[in-house]
Amino acid sequence: MAHPVSAPSSAPRFSARAAAVFLIGLASLVMALSGLVLAIAPSGRIAQTGDWTALGLSRPGWESLHLTMGALFLGAGGWHIALHGSVIINLLRGAGGAVLGHRRELALAGALVALVLVTALADWPPASWLADLQGWFKRDFW
Template sequence: MRKWIDLFLFYATVIIVVSGVVLYIMPHGRVAYFTGWRFLGIDKDGWTNLHVIFGILMVIVAVWHIIVNFKPLKHYLTKKESIYAALITIIISAGTVAGVQPFKSVSDLEEYIKNSWEVSKTEIPIAHGELLTLKKFCLELDIPLNEAIKKLKEKGIQFKQDETLKEIAAKNNTTPDKIYEIIKKNSSQNSTLILKSGVGRMKLEEFCKKNNYDLDRVSKILKAKGINFSKNQTLKDIATANNLTPADIVNILQKAR
């Protein structure tokens, strides 16, 4: 019995560790889905499902392990080491939730790695736009539907207006971002719509640089509004500290144009 438990725990642990590392380093969901990102031939959903299924399996086997080894475990729980282990667990949990160092550095490293992927530089006009139908997608981005249809036909893309970009991409053995590249406007694309995706994770200085905002002017506007901030803070952190949303901050910053 214990041999089976040990073997199941070992293999489940291997899968959970590998899938956990992949989920830790993979691009953000909006990027992974829109660009059709894959690792070892498996997409984001595949890795997530692996992690969840084997996580559940590990819980089942762990409960089984506790039942089989309950007597020695009961003995361990009465020792002082049990108190120390519980305290360490509580400290790590509280530190992680509170976002304090050194636990925050783990999240910061994750963010850095996710943003370092080449696909993370891909223009994502709308978060999870791949789930919108072609008609709805064009409507959201103010792209004339007839022009989009014409461009797709010129490229030999097979599609229906009521199909999502994800479905169109799969049918044509490509990715949603490639479909967007075909149908998007060139120079007239509304830049404010681009800000819908992932803007909250951008630092204020990075946001200004990327969108050609004058940082000094932005700083004056934010101070005039009584908003506390640092150029190294993300828009999400600035918004949270001032009881606002990232969208509120963006709307204020647009005045700095």
């Protein structure tokens, strides 16, 4: 005699936190790909004249994808911060035995961002090397 298959329990509740994390992660991957393609793509005039495409998209298509995904990323980032505000505050304040919280990690992240910002704005290596590589692709490679 066959045993009846029991109905699965109700589906787990939708997690806005998990959705926000996945959305930011996936948007980051698409932005990284589109940013890389745009960094090595020929300049607009050369791309248009040569009918350049990559993975089926023209340069304006990649630009649109990158811009739109950036807007989605910013929206998802705001949603993520709103959902995880208490976690972020706890990381900064510290909990239990961690009196200083994660201020060292925040200082490290802030210092790295500041360093990259300064090198890019001052056109110093390694930021200048990346700009030179991008220029080489746009001028010489294509």
